[in-house]
Amino acid sequence: xxxxxxxxxxxxxxxxxxxxxxxxxxxxxxxxxxxxxxxxxxxxxxxxxxxxxxxxxxxxxxxxxxxxxxxxxxxxxxxxxxxxxxxxxxxxxxxxxxxxxxxxxxxxxxxxxxxxxxxxxxxxxxxxxxxxxxxxxxxxxxxxxxxxxxxxxxxxxxxxxxxxxxxxxxxxxxxxxxxxxxxxxxxxxxxxxxxxxxxxxxxxxxxxxxxxxxxxxxxxxxxxxxxxxxxxxxxxxxxxxxxxxxxxxxxxxxxxxxxxxxxxxxxxxxxxxxxxxxxxxxxxxxxxxxxxxxxxxxxxxxxxxxxxxxxxxxxxxxxxxxxxxxxxxx
Amino acid sequence: xxxxxxxxxxxxxxxxxxxxxxxxxxxxxxxxxxxxxxxxxxxxxxxxxxxxxxxxxxxxxxxxxxxxxxxxxxxxxxxxxxxxxxxxxxxxxxxxxxxxxxxxxxxxxxxxxxxxxxxxxxxxxxxxxxxxxxxxxxxxxxxxxxxxxxxxxxxxxxxxxxxxxxxxxxxxxxxxxxxxxxxxxxxxxxxxxxxxxxxxxxxxxxxxxxxxxxxxxxxxxxxxxxxxxxxxxxxxxxxxxxxxxxxxxxxxxxxxxxxxxxxxxxxxxxxxxxxxxxxxxxxxxxxxxxxxxx
Numbered sequence: 001x002x003x004x005x006x007x008x009x010x011x012x013x014x015x016x017x018x019x020x021x022x023x024x025x026x027x028x029x030x031x032x033x034x035x036x037x038x039x040x041x042x043x044x045x046x047x048x049x050x051x052x053x054x055x056x057x058x059x060x061x062x063x064x065x066x067x068x069x070x071x072x073x074x075x076x077x078x079x080x081x082x083x084x085x086x087x088x089x090x091x092x093x094x095x096x097x098x099x100x101x102x103x104x105x106x107x108x109x110x111x112x113x114x115x116x117x118x119x120x121x122x123x124x125x126x127x128x129x130x131x132x133x134x135x136x137x138x139x140x141x142x143x144x145x146x147x148x149x150x151x152x153x154x155x156x157x158x159x160x161x162x163x164x165x166x167x168x169x170x171x172x173x174x175x176x177x178x179x180x181x182x183x184x185x186x187x188x189x190x191x192x193x194x195x196x197x198x199x200x201x202x203x204x205x206x207x208x209x210x211x212x213x214x215x216x217x218x219x220x221x222x223x224x225x226x227x228x229x230x231x232x233x234x235x236x237x238x239x240x241x242x243x244x245x246x247x248x249x250x251x252x253x254x255x256x257x258x259x260x261x262x263x264x265x266x267x268x269x270x271x272x273x274x275x276x277x278x279x280x281x282x283x284x285x286x287x288x289x290x291x292x293x294x295x296x297x298x299x300x301x302x303x304x305x306x307x308x309x310x311x312x313x314x315x316x317x318x319x320x321x322x323x324x325x326x327x328x329x330x
Numbered sequence: 331x332x333x334x335x336x337x338x339x340x341x342x343x344x345x346x347x348x349x350x351x352x353x354x355x356x357x358x359x360x361x362x363x364x365x366x367x368x369x370x371x372x373x374x375x376x377x378x379x380x381x382x383x384x385x386x387x388x389x390x391x392x393x394x395x396x397x398x399x400x401x402x403x404x405x406x407x408x409x410x411x412x413x414x415x416x417x418x419x420x421x422x423x424x425x426x427x428x429x430x431x432x433x434x435x436x437x438x439x440x441x442x443x444x445x446x447x448x449x450x451x452x453x454x455x456x457x458x459x460x461x462x463x464x465x466x467x468x469x470x471x472x473x474x475x476x477x478x479x480x481x482x483x484x485x486x487x488x489x490x491x492x493x494x495x496x497x498x499x500x501x502x503x504x505x506x507x508x509x510x511x512x513x514x515x516x517x518x519x520x521x522x523x524x525x526x527x528x529x530x531x532x533x534x535x536x537x538x539x540x541x542x543x544x545x546x547x548x549x550x551x552x553x554x555x556x557x558x559x560x561x562x563x564x565x566x567x568x569x570x571x572x573x574x575x576x577x578x579x580x581x582x583x584x585x586x587x588x589x590x591x592x593x594x595x596x597x598x599x600x601x602x603x604x605x606x607x608x609x610x611x612x613x614x615x616x617x618x619x620x621x622x623x624x
Contacts (some may be wrong), residue, residue, distance in 0.1 A: 028448075031446075031525075032446055032448050035442035035446075035526070036439050036454065038438070038494065039458070039501060042496040043457055046469070046473060046492050047457075047461050047469065050469035050472040050473050051468070053471075053472035053475075054471060064478065110364075111368055115365070118362070118365055125365050125369055128372055129372060130614075131372070132372055132375070134551065134602045134603065135599050135602065136554065136555040136573075136574055136598055136599060136602060137555060137574075138577050138598070142580075142591060142592075143375055143379050144375070146379070146588060147375055151393070154374070186371075186375065190617055193618070194617060194618070217357075242465070245465055248558055252561075253557070256578065256579075257578075261582050262579035262581075262582035263578065282465065286467065286470075289470070295471050302468045305465055305467060305468050306464075306465075306468045309463070309465050312463075313460055313464070316463065320459065
C-alpha cells in the first residue's frame with residue numbers, strides 16, 4: 001500500500017514518515033526471507049554442511065558404524081601413493097570426459113548446422129535428433145549392450161555385411177570406453193538443441209553480406225558462425241566436462257550387464273568390467289564409501305573431485321557472469 | 331541467389347547457369363543425406379529394441395533382426411518375471427512427490443531471485459549455480475550418514491524430502507524464465523496494493539507457466555531417470571527399488587532372455603517418450619533457457 005507513494009513522481013516518497021518506511025522495509029525483508037527460506041535451509045543442510053563434513057571425514061577413519069577417529073593425512077597419502085586403482089579410475093574418467101566432450105560438441109555442431117539449413121520436414125528431424133537424449137540412462141545403456149553384442153548384435157551384423165569383423169565392444173578392455181562414447185553420441189540431443197537455438201539467433205544479414213563478398217560455406221562457418229556462437233560452445237564444453245567428471249550410471253550398468261552380473265546385488269567383483277577399463281573415479285568413490293565402508297578414505301576422494309570440478313565451475317560461473325546472467329530485463 | 335536479388339545492375343538471370351544449379355543440387359543432396367543418415371542412426375536402436383522385445387526367447391539369441399513370430403505377450407510375461415508394478419509405483423512416488431515438493435519450495439525462491447531486488451541476491455543465485463554443478467558424489471557421504479541417523483536409508487524419502495528445500499536446477503531454470511517478464515507487470519500490481527505473495531500467485535505464476543512447466547517436466551524426468559540416488563538409498567532394499575534400479579539388474583536375473591530385457595527397457599522408456607510428445611515445446615524451451623540464455 002505504501003508502494004504507491006514511491007511510484008508517485010515529484011519526490012512524494014521523501015514525504016513518507018520514516019517510521020512507516022522502516023516498517024515497510026522490515027515487511028519486505030521478511031517477505032524475501034520467507035520466499036528464500038527453503039533454499040537457505042537446503043543450501044545449509046544439503047550443501048554447506050556436507051561439504052564441511054566431507055572435509056572433516058577425509059581426515060578420519062570412518063566406517064559408518066563406529067564414530068570417526070582422527071587419522072591425519074593418512075587417507076590422502078594412501079590415495080596418491082598406494083591405491084592400486086586410483087590412477088586407473090582417474091585415467092578412465094579423463095578419457096571419457098575428453099572423448100564425450102569433444103565428440104558431443106563436434107557432433108552437436110554438425111547436427112545443428114545441418115538442421116538449421118533444412119527447410120522441409122525440419123520439425124521431424126529435430127524431434128528425431130532430440131528423442132534419444134530423453135531415454136533413461138539405464139535403459140539406454142542396456143540397449144547399447146544389446147546393440148553392440150559381439151556375436152548377435154545388429155551393429156556387428158551390419159559390419160559383417162561389408163566383410164568387417166566387428167570388435168568385442170563392451171567385452172573388450174580396449175573397446176569398452178569407445179562403446180560408452182558411442183552411447184554418449186546417441187544421447188547428445190540436448191547439445192544439439194542448444195546449438196540449434198544459438199544458430200537461429202545469428203543474424204541472417206551476416207551471411208548475405210559474406211556471400212556477396214564471395215565467401216564459401218566453410219569460410220562463412222569459420223568467420224561468422226563460430227565467433228557468433230562461441231559463448232554457447234564454451235558453455236557446452238565446460239558443462240560437458242563437469243558432467244564427464246560425474247560419469248557413473250552408464251559405466252556401472254553397461255559393465256554389469258556386459259559381464260552378466262548386477263551391481264545392485266552387492267557382487268562388485270565385476271565393477272569396471274572388462275579389466276577395470278570402465279572404472280571411473282565416481283564409481284571407485286562409490287565402491288569405497290558404500291560397499292567397502294571406507295568412508296573417511298572416500299571423503300578424501302570426494303575432496304579431490306570437489307577441487308577438480310570446482311575449477312571448472314568457477315570458469316563456467318565467470319562465463320555466465322560476463323554474459324550478464326545476473327542482469328535483469330526492464 | 332544473392333546476385334539476382336541484391337544487385338539490379340547485373341543483368342537478371344531467370345535461371346542460374348547450369349553448373350551453379352548443379353552445385354546447389356549437390357549441396358542440397360549432401361545436406362539431406364547427412365540428416366537422413368543421422369536420423370536413421372538415432373532411430374535404429376529404438377527399432378531394434380522394439381523388434382527384439384517381441385521375439386521368442388530362442389530367436390532373441392540369434393543374429394536375426396526380424397521376429398519370425400510376433401510374441402506380443404512378452405509384454406505380459408515381463409510383469410510376471412519381475413514385480414514391475416511395484417517398481418513403477420516407487421518410480422512414480424519418487425517422481426511425482428519430488429516434482430510437487432519442488433514446485434512448492436522453489437517457485438517462491440525463483441521469484442525472489444528474479445522479481446525482487448535485494449542485497450545478496452546475486453550471491454545467493456551463484457550459490458544455486460554452484461550447487462547445481464556440484465557432482466552429487468562429492469557430498470553424498472555426510473548426507474547418507476544424516477539419513478542413516480534418521481533410519482530412512484533403504485527408502486526413497488532421502489531423495490524426495492530434500493525437494494522441500496528447493497532444487498537448484500529448478501530454481502535456476504525458473505529464475506531464468508521469470509526474469510524475462512517485464513517488471514512493469516509487477517509494478518502495476520504493486521500500485522494496486524497487491525502483496526508480493528498475491529503478485530506471485532496472480533501475476534507471475536500465470537505468466538511464467540511455460541517456465542514453471544518446463545521445470546516440473548525436468549524435475550519429473552530427472553527423478554524417473556535417476557539411478558545414482560535410488561541405487562545408493564534403496565539398493566539393499568529390493569521392495570523400494572525404482573524402475574531404473576530394477577532394470578539395471580533385470581538382465582542378470584533373467585540371464586539369457588534378451589527379449590524380456592528389451593520389453594522391460596521399452597516399458598521404462600515409454601512414459602518418457604509419451605511425455606515428450608505431449609510437451610515437446612516445454613522441453614525445448616526449458617533447454618534453451620537453461621543453456622543459451624544462461
